[in-house]
Amino acid sequence: MSGPVTLRLEPLGQALTLEPGSALRDALFPRGVEFPCGGRGLCRRCRVRVLEGALPIGDEDRRAFSAAELEAGWRLACHARVEGDLTLEVGQWETPILADDTPFAFVPAEGLGLAVDAGTTTLVAQLVDLENGRVLGVRSALNPQAVFGADVMSRVEHALAPEGLRRLRDAIRAEIGRMAEQLAAGASRAVTRVVLVGNTVMHHLFAGLDVEPLARVPFQTQQDGMQMFQCRELGWRLPGDPAVAFLPCIGGFVGSDVLAGVLATRLLEGDELAGLMDLGTNGEIVFGSRTGALCASTAAGPAFEGGRIRWGMRAATGAISEVVLCDGRVQCRVLGNAPPRGICGSGLVDAAAVALELGLLDQRGRLRACGDAWQLCPPVAITQRDIRELQLAKAAIAAGVRILLRELGAQPCRVRRLYLAGAFGNYVNRASARRIGLLAFEEERVVPAGNTALLGAKMALFVAARDAEAFDRLRRRIRHLPLAADPEFEEIFAREMLFPTG
Numbered sequence: 001m002s003g004p005v006t007l008r009l010e011p012l013g014q015a016l017t018l019e020p021g022s023a024l025r026d027a028l029f030p031r032g033v034e035f036p037c038g039g040r041g042l043c044r045r046c047r048v049r050v051l052e053g054a055l056p057i058g059d060e061d062r063r064a065f066s067a068a069e070l071e072a073g074w075r076l077a078c079h080a081r082v083e084g085d086l087t088l089e090v091g092q093w094e095t096p097i098l099a100d101d102t103p104f105a106f107v108p109a110e111g112l113g114l115a116v117d118a119g120t121t122t123l124v125a126q127l128v129d130l131e132n133g134r135v136l137g138v139r140s141a142l143n144p145q146a147v148f149g150a151d152v153m154s155r156v157e158h159a160l161a162p163e164g165l166r167r168l169r170d171a172i173r174a175e176i177g178r179m180a181e182q183l184a185a186g187a188s189r190a191v192t193r194v195v196l197v198g199n200t201v202m203h204h205l206f207a208g209l210d211v212e213p214l215a216r217v218p219f220q221t222q223q224d225g226m227q228m229f230q231c232r233e234l235g236w237r238l239p240g241d242p243a244v245a246f247l248p249c250i251g252g253f254v255g256s257d258v259l260a261g262v263l264a265t266r267l268l269e270g271d272e273l274a275g276l277m278d279l280g281t282n283g284e285i286v287f288g289s290r291t292g293a294l295c296a297s298t299a300a301g302p303a304f305e306g307g308r309i310r311w312g313m314r315a316a317t318g319a320i321s322e323v324v325l326c327d328g329r330v331q332c333r334v335l336g337n338a339p340p341r342g343i344c345g346s347g348l349v350d351a352a353a354v355a356l357e358l359g360l361l362d363q364r365g366r367l368r369a370c371g372d373a374w375q376l377c378p379p380v381a382i383t384q385r386d387i388r389e390l391q392l393a394k395a396a397i398a399a400g401v402r403i404l405l406r407e408l409g410a411q412p413c414r415v416r417r418l419y420l421a422g423a424f425g426n427y428v429n430r431a432s433a434r435r436i437g438l439l440a441f442e443e444e445r446v447v448p449a450g451n452t453a454l455l456g457a458k459m460a461l462f463v464a465a466r467d468a469e470a471f472d473r474l475r476r477r478i479r480h481l482p483l484a485a486d487p488e489f490e491e492i493f494a495r496e497m498l499f500p501t502g
Helices: 024-031 059-064 067-071 144-148 152-159 164-185 200-207 256-265 345-358 384-408 422-427 430-435 452-466 470-476 489-496
Strands: 005-010 014-018 047-052 074-076 086-090 112-118 122-129 135-142 191-198 227-230 243-246 274-278 282-289 292-299 319-326 329-334 373-377 380-383 417-421 446-450 478-480
Touching: 005 024, 024 144, 059 074, 067 074, 112 164, 112 200, 112 452, 122 164, 122 452, 135 144, 135 164, 144 152, 144 164, 152 164, 152 200, 164 191, 164 200, 191 200, 191 256, 191 452, 200 227, 200 243, 256 274, 256 282, 256 417, 256 446, 256 452, 256 470, 274 384, 274 422, 274 452, 282 384, 292 384, 319 345, 319 373, 329 345, 329 373, 345 373, 345 380, 345 384, 345 422, 345 430, 380 384, 384 489, 417 422, 417 452, 422 446, 446 452, 452 470, 470 478
Parallel strands: 005 086, 112 191, 191 243, 274 417, 292 478, 417 446
Antiparallel strands: 005 014, 047 074, 047 086, 112 122, 122 135, 227 243, 274 282, 282 292, 319 329, 373 380
């Protein structure tokens, strides 16, 4: 076919006009489809199903799908090219955005401020009136770096390649700049300051800093402090050329998003021990009080976000988000009241808890009497490998918690409140998390805290107006503990791989 071809995308209902031979990846990424392994054909997360037309079966497809799945039309989008008119079913439409509208105390300042949560997956920006604290506008977008890989280590790897750091830096700066300009364009007054927060890798990639120390043990960086810019340096066209501050990281893989979370939860202002956890591919944990705090990061892996799970997906339409026992029968809640297409992190935790209660799963994590997989809600099934991925994730978090509390000379019962930050923490069932051994705390002490990174970034706008050194002082009150250097980590991790007996 010599002329343009039409690509129709379902269930979104969009139609695109492309040149023959166009890479499907280039067409889908701007519309929210992620390529978690960076387009290397390893993860199956970019799978699409051919409804009309044809996509040739490649070697990567044969490695990723069974013969029945290939016959049903499943292909990997990362290696496909559109040669003729084509209609595809694509599941990854909705990127969950956890914004924030939590009220907080502040000292009024002049002008407008822009708070940005530079997340690994999504970017969220809020325009704030510094006189009254009102949020005047919100913008969100997929982090454009995701085309190079969904997880931070994939991006570190890409940044170490020739020109890789520049590509990643320019991509995130351009996208946040576009969001900032959109928000500022509708404002009656000028933006006077911008505050960004993010994990350590996002901090380094935005600033264009060397990430090589993050690619090897002991994962300690040399340039993790506050990074300051003027808008013109970043290529942003904001009236008055306001200053842009990327808040400092705490240490290792514990970034300024956690520092902002400590600010948002006022963790260091109380007399009693409290904690903050952000459960993702890299789990960050902080415990402390007004006397100071300890923090650590632990490589949990992507299971909490649906990664490396056979039917895993993000919390979007078609994802099983809850699994419960009702009169001895397993019931699943699917987001969007749609047919099930996969299972997200909260659903996986529930499924494991239910399997333990039914005796389908033993203490060591072995699936019993399920054949190759437990058919949860057809076509979605839980495999033995899925359980192992969940065990690795929950053991990494639980081991980190135990080591931090040991260093503080405290037991879990001494923690008066545990804040769970982020999307997974906001939706995970606390009873299920306790049942599988992910959280060793009484349910009433565990508090879903929402997007504490964004809330803390907004609070930082007001703090920066009065005391720019406050963030370094806050950072110095939190000691980073490298878990890999702890002689007991492997032993504790191995114990935490087990599921509680009841």
